[in-house]
Amino acid sequence: MTQLGKYLVRFAALAITAALLAGCGSRPVTGALEPNTVAAEGASVENLLVVTTRSRSDVPGTLFSGERANQRDFAEIAISIPPNHASGQIEWPDSMPGDPARHMVTRKASYLNGDNGFRAAVRRELAARQPKDRQVFLFIHGYNTLFAEGVYRFAQVMHDSDAPGVPVLFTWASRGDLTDYVYDLNSAAVARDELEQTLEDLANSGAREVNVLAHSMGTWLMMETLRQMPPERRKKLSQKLKRIVLAAPDIDVDVFKDQMRRIGRLDPPIILLLSKDDRALNVSSIIAGGKDRVGRYGDDAELAALGAVVIDLTNLEGPDSARHSKFAAFASIAPRLTEVLQKDKLTVSGNDAAGSLGAAGKDLGSFVSSTVQVAVTLPVTLVTAPILLVTGGR
Secondary structure: OOHHHHHHHHHHHHHHHHHHHHHHOOOOOOOOOOOOOOOOOOOEEEEEEEEEEEEEOOOOOOOEEEEEEEEEEEEEEEEEEOOOOOOOOOOOOOOOOOOOOOOOEEEEEEEOOHHHHHHHHHHHHHHOOOHHHOEEEEEEOOOOOOHHHHHHHHHHHHHHHOOOOEEEEEEOOOOOOHHHHHHHHHHHHHOHHHHHHHHHHHHOOOOOEEEEEEEOHHHHHHHHHHHHOOHHHHHHHHOOEEEEEEEOOOOEHHHHHHHHHHHOOOOOOEEEEEOOOOHHHHHHHHHOOOOOEHHHOOOHHHHHHOOEEEEEOOOOOOOOOOOOOHHHHHOOOHHHHHHHHOOOOOOOOHHHHHHOOOOOOOOHHHOOOOOOOOEEEEEEOOEEEEEEEEEOOO
């Protein structure tokens, strides 16, 4: 194929992705963080701490743009979840500042005063929790994500999972534009040192443990950050870093294998959330010269042999037509898997699995036990989702 032909194929791939994601077009580009002080009966509030490598925005209700800053910046944001919230969904306002009875809206949004202000805020939030809940849940978003979009998505995940601990969003400088794939990838690359410093800050915060959920291109950022760490620093960090979940990893399979060889097997192992029908990653593969992406790779056993736990979400309904954000729907299932996954060498299948979940816990930190091979059937937003887990030898 000629260079022009390859360009046209990749351009067409971007156009297809744009059509697939058109249903997500209701996200506001600016103004989504304009505070709404009206209270709504039955609404709940998620309080988030934010670390970012984005530049500040002068646009009201926006806080940060998609351009890169020279250093980390910080914020504290509270998002209200409406009483009619549907699991896995973001109820965007029709217009700002929205109706808290029907929409997710911002209750407050303000900057924090530098590194020390952020570290103090983390310690404050930890101290306000019971000792068993003094942990941190760090979320790293993916490609094509506006600042407010990352905030709202993380608030939805925290609400649906009911995960304990202090929620911290690490948001790098994505422009939130489908045509800026290379810019976003470079933005993720230049954020590695800042993510490493954030992980160290959280590990030294007094938290019992730190758990990480990364999505799409954010998984590449997380893996590259671990890869670049000197072994002794990585070993020290792993004492607090109890769980790493990579959702829909937008990583070349060969790159991932190299990362895993350099990082080595972690204990507990990395968890991969994959979906073989992920249309966005199919496009990413075309853009990357036809190389398979981890998030839709067909050989679960090969990935598991690298030392990862593989969770196949192919049959799970997600919130977008691109089938790239199934982790958002999975958030409501994850707490109920805990009791099953804590049992070593457990084998459950079919209806027996559903019956075993009655008293499942909510601790993301004990998400997967050491050696598990289990197929579980769970109801997720009016559908039945078969979820296959495969683990390699330890």
